[in-house]
Amino acid sequence: MTVELVVAMAMFVGLVAYAVFGGADFGSGFYDLTAGDAARGAELRTEIDESIGPVWEANHVWLVYVLVMWWTGFPTAFAAAMSTLILPLLLALLGIVLRGAGFAFRKFSATLSQARLYGALFAGSSLIAPFFLGTAAGAIASGRVPADGQGDRWSSWLNPTSLLAGAITVACCAFLAGTFLTADATRAGHGGLAAQLRRRALLVGAVTGVLVLGSLVPIARDAPTLAEGLTGRAAPLIATSILGGIGALVFLLRRRPAAGRVSAVIAVASVIIGWGAAQYPWLLVDEVTIADAAGAPATLRALLLVAALAGVIVIPLLVYLFRLTQSEQWARD
Amino acid sequence: MLVQDVLSLAADPAGLLPARQQMAFTLGWHIILASFGVAFPAMIFVAHWRGVVRDDATALVLAQRWAKVSAVLFAIGAVSGTVLSFEMGLLWPGLMGTFGDVLGLPFALEGLSFFVEAIFLGIYLYGWGRMPPRRHLLMVVPMALAGIVGTFCVISVNAWMNTPAGFRIVDGEVTDVDPWAAMFNPIAGWQFAHMWLAAYMLVGFTIAGVYAVGMMRGRRDAHHRLGFLVPFSFASVAAVLQPVVGHLLGGGLGDRQPAKLAAFELATTTESPSPLRIGGLLVDGEVSGALDIPVLGSLIAQNSFTAPVPGLDTVPVRDRPPVNITHWAFQTMIGIGTLLALAVVVYWALRWWRRRDLLERTWFLRFCAVSGPLAVIAVEAGWIATEVGRQPWVVYGVMRTSEAAGSYAGLWWLLATTVVVYTGLTAGAVLVLRSMARRWRQGQHDLPSPYGPQTRLSDEHPGREEP
Ligand code: HEM
Numbered sequence: 001m002t003v004e005l006v007v008a009m010a011m012f013v014g015l016v017a018y019a020v021f022g023g024a025d026f027g028s029g030f031y032d033l034t035a036g037d038a039a040r041g042a043e044l045r046t047e048i049d050e051s052i053g054p055v056w057e058a059n060h061v062w063l064v065y066v067l068v069m070w071w072t073g074f075p076t077a078f079a080a081a082m083s084t085l086i087l088p089l090l091l092a093l094l095g096i097v098l099r100g101a102g103f104a105f106r107k108f109s110a111t112l113s114q115a116r117l118y119g120a121l122f123a124g125s126s127l128i129a130p131f132f133l134g135t136a137a138g139a140i141a142s143g144r145v146p147a148d149g150q151g152d153r154w155s156s157w158l159n160p161t162s163l164l165a166g167a168i169t170v171a172c173c174a175f176l177a178g179t180f181l182t183a184d185a186t187r188a189g190h191g192g193l194a195a196q197l198r199r200r201a202l203l204v205g206a207v208t209g210v211l212v213l214g215s216l217v218p219i220a221r222d223a224p225t226l227a228e229g230l231t232g233r234a235a236p237l238i239a240t241s242i243l244g245g246i247g248a249l250v251f252l253l254r255r256r257p258a259a260g261r262v263s264a265v266i267a268v269a270s271v272i273i274g275w276g277a278a279q280y281p282w283l284l285v286d287e288v289t290i291a292d293a294a295g296a297p298a299t300l301r302a303l304l305l306v307a308a309l310a311g312v313i314v315i316p317l318l319v320y321l322f323r324l325t326q327s328e329q330w331a332r333d
Numbered sequence: 334m335l336v337q338d339v340l341s342l343a344a345d346p347a348g349l350l351p352a353r354q355q356m357a358f359t360l361g362w363h364i365i366l367a368s369f370g371v372a373f374p375a376m377i378f379v380a381h382w383r384g385v386v387r388d389d390a391t392a393l394v395l396a397q398r399w400a401k402v403s404a405v406l407f408a409i410g411a412v413s414g415t416v417l418s419f420e421m422g423l424l425w426p427g428l429m430g431t432f433g434d435v436l437g438l439p440f441a442l443e444g445l446s447f448f449v450e451a452i453f454l455g456i457y458l459y460g461w462g463r464m465p466p467r468r469h470l471l472m473v474v475p476m477a478l479a480g481i482v483g484t485f486c487v488i489s490v491n492a493w494m495n496t497p498a499g500f501r502i503v504d505g506e507v508t509d510v511d512p513w514a515a516m517f518n519p520i521a522g523w524q525f526a527h528m529w530l531a532a533y534m535l536v537g538f539t540i541a542g543v544y545a546v547g548m549m550r551g552r553r554d555a556h557h558r559l560g561f562l563v564p565f566s567f568a569s570v571a572a573v574l575q576p577v578v579g580h581l582l583g584g585g586l587g588d589r590q591p592a593k594l595a596a597f598e599l600a601t602t603t604e605s606p607s608p609l610r611i612g613g614l615l616v617d618g619e620v621s622g623a624l625d626i627p628v629l630g631s632l633i634a635q636n637s638f639t640a641p642v643p644g645l646d647t648v649p650v651r652d653r654p655p656v657n658i659t660h661w662a663f664q665t666m667i668g669i670g671t672l673l674a675l676a677v678v679v680y681w682a683l684r685w686w687r688r689r690d691l692l693e694r695t696w697f698l699r700f701c702a703v704s705g706p707l708a709v710i711a712v713e714a715g716w717i718a719t720e721v722g723r724q725p726w727v728v729y730g731v732m733r734t735s736e737a738a739g740s741y742a743g744l745w746w747l748l749a750t751t752v753v754v755y756t757g758l759t760a761g762a763v764l765v766l767r768s769m770a771r772r773w774r775q776g777q778h779d780l781p782s783p784y785g786p787q788t789r790l791s792d793e794h795p796g797r798e799e800p
Binding site for chain 2: 038041042045046049053054055057058060061063064065067068069071072073074075076078079080081082083086089090093094096097098099100101103104105106107108109110111112114115116118119149295296298299300302303306309310313314317318320321324325329330
């Protein structure tokens with residue numbers, strides 16, 4: 001295995017982690033948005049505060065990690081993607097900024113009307129950010145980012161693959177969040193809330209499944225290289241993903257949300273990994289391969305060290321954080 | 334006054350000016366919050382440590398409140414920092430495409446330190462009452478350490494732009510890339526030390542100023558004294574060291590970036606010995622309104638009674654930075670730095686040797702109240718001096734800023750939108766923080782969210798969270 005491939009994989013691991021954990025944080029915006037008025041939504045919104053409050057900033061760093069690995073390891077491809085996709089990325093960025101600020105401000109706001117404003121910002125932008133990130137991913141996957149970065153600023157992300165990818169990203173985030181929040185509410189002993197969340201997570205899961213199935217044909221037509229990989233090399237991962245999704249629904253139905261959460265994570269992680277496997281060896285599909293895009297060898301070796309450090313420092317600490325937040329002591333309130 | 338500076342930019346491509354303004358605005362905003370991320374944890378640690386180890390209830394309350402404040406500040410700091418990550422690629426594809434693999438390593442390491450900071454922040458903020466007190470206290474330490482590493486990393490990139498290292502250019506291609514040499518470039522260490530102290534000054538004076546205002550309004554309890562003294566002590570140490578570090582940072586500038594030094598000193602011609610030129614404006618090539626102190630310029634900039642500051646006339650016109658902005662920004666920083674250093678020396682000297690406490694004096698409290706904003710201005714001025722003084726280069730002597738910019742139409746719209754969004758964020762943060770302070774003054778401690786059932790829950794479980 002070449003150094004650049006290992007670096008690309010280390011970057012991709014970050015992307016998967018962002019999709020799963022960052023995605024679950026974004027997805028909780030959906031339940032917040034649809035929680036009803038202040039009185040009816042109080043319990044759910046408080047649960048969301050408690051559930052994502054300690055972790056969202058750490059989960060968010062995965063995005064920064066992916067960006068810096070990308071621009072350091074594969075600088076020309078990074079510059080090309082950034083130039084072509086400036087519009088969806090700026091919109092995603094707006095969502096990211098308003099989500100974080102809205103969430104932090106809401107928790108400490110003095111009056112209900114202020115909390116409403118910040119809450120709407122938080123919840124709405126939680127859905128905007130993943131949508132536009134999804135469209136950017138769709139643009140790369142469908143070969144719409146040329147190597148010179150002079151791709152069309154509009155049609156590169158306003159096309160069937162991008163738009164469907166955006167919608168699927170939002171749906172997956174919401175489904176992940178549904179299983180996470182149901183599990184958290186169950187563990188905290190909030191039975192009524194857990195039941196309500198479970199119902200909605202099931203609904204979101206069903207919609208997500210239909211959306212994914214319905215997108216297959218349009219995406220296959222629009223993005224042939226990707227489709228070939230998805231049905232070829234990546235087929236086992238896609239199958240895993242489908243099984244994971246079904247498993248998550250079944251576990252939720254059987255009132256085992258903790259297992260449902262694991263299953264949903266498997267579903268989302270394997271579809272993202274499947275996307276990576278399907279477009280290998282391209283970094284920008286049909287335009288630039290990983291090997292062509294690789295930066296200076298000395299830098300790639302240094303990035304291996306960074307990835308190793310992430311493995312020995314960051315991952316154990318994240319595990320510690322997650323274990324704490326999932327522990328008995330932290331759940332009681 | 335700045336007409337000439339603005340005109341000197343007019344020849345550049347259309348997308349350059351808005352891109353620079355966009356970068357300057359978002360960076361200038363973020364640096365204030367980033368400073369809190371760097372320096373606040375140490376202050377929280379001292380207060381929390383007193384609270385836990387010395388059993389000091391006042392200190393513990395301070396630590397709890399500062400932790401809540403930091404929850405708000407660090408959140409908007411994290412997102413505004415993400416904006417910068419994106420902007421590096423979106424606004425400067427020429428820089429990142431060409432030099433991404435040269436300058437990227439410190440950014441990648443910085444990413445790791447962000448992880449550490451964010452993880453322990455989450456544990457610390459939500460750990461009150463949920464962990465053994467001493468272990469909980471220890472959670473601040475990695476945050477403070479990660480802040481140091483992160484600052485070094487990001488400043489090292491900026492230092493690299495001033496003193497590029499770790500690569501060669503052969504036939505227009507970047508080769509022989511050594512990312513470690515780039516990271517540990519010649520001035521990375523001093524520039525880091527300078528910014529690190531600057532962060533402590535900014536945060537220390539700002540927080541101390543808040544409690545100074547409280548004392549001015551008659552709230553002279555132990556809470557306010559301690560809330561003033563902890564940050565003020567940090568700021569004092571930093572303020573006294575800063576002129577020394579700044580001077581060391583400036584050493585050799587005449588060799589590395591002569592045009593920048595000439596602009597700092599408003600030296601139009603090479604004079605031996607050079608005067609220290611205070612104030613003044615360069616209009617049509619003539620300096621007017623400046624106060625010249627003979628010989629001092631050579632002494633400070635070159636550590637010599639005779640060695641001159643090389644004049645702007647030794648620099649080709651197309652390689653000169655906008656002079657007036659650079660000069661005024663530099664002198665603003667120096668002026669404020671000198672003033673704040675003197676002020677803290679006077680305060681502690683009177684306190685230790687004369688046993689007189691200036692906190693009894695309203696004029697001194699007033700001064701403390703503005704010291705925070707002054708430190709903010711100094712930080713902004715320092716960045717303007719460094720950055721504008723490096724122009725027209727983005728990588729000094731290697732790549733011009735105009736070559737780094739992308740070719741976008743409509744960047745002014747982006748800037749306008751950004752200004753609106755950031756103004757909203759600023760207003761939101763100020764409103765929230767003020768309302769928190771007001772509720773604390775009214776005797777509330779817990780600050781439950783207005784939409785949640787916590788008020789009821791915390792009645793059922795008295796004393797679960799904070800006092
Ligand atoms: C009073 C004595 C001071 C001296 C002699 C001094 C000197 C310098 C010099 C020479 C530079 C330019 C470095 C370069 O571009 O090569 C600089 C930059 C800077 N200064 Fe100062 N400074 C002083 C005080 C301050 C204070 C009080 C602050 C803020 C609280 C500050 C904040 C900055 C910042 C943020 C930069 C740009 C980033 C950096 O170089 O770290 N300075 N200073």
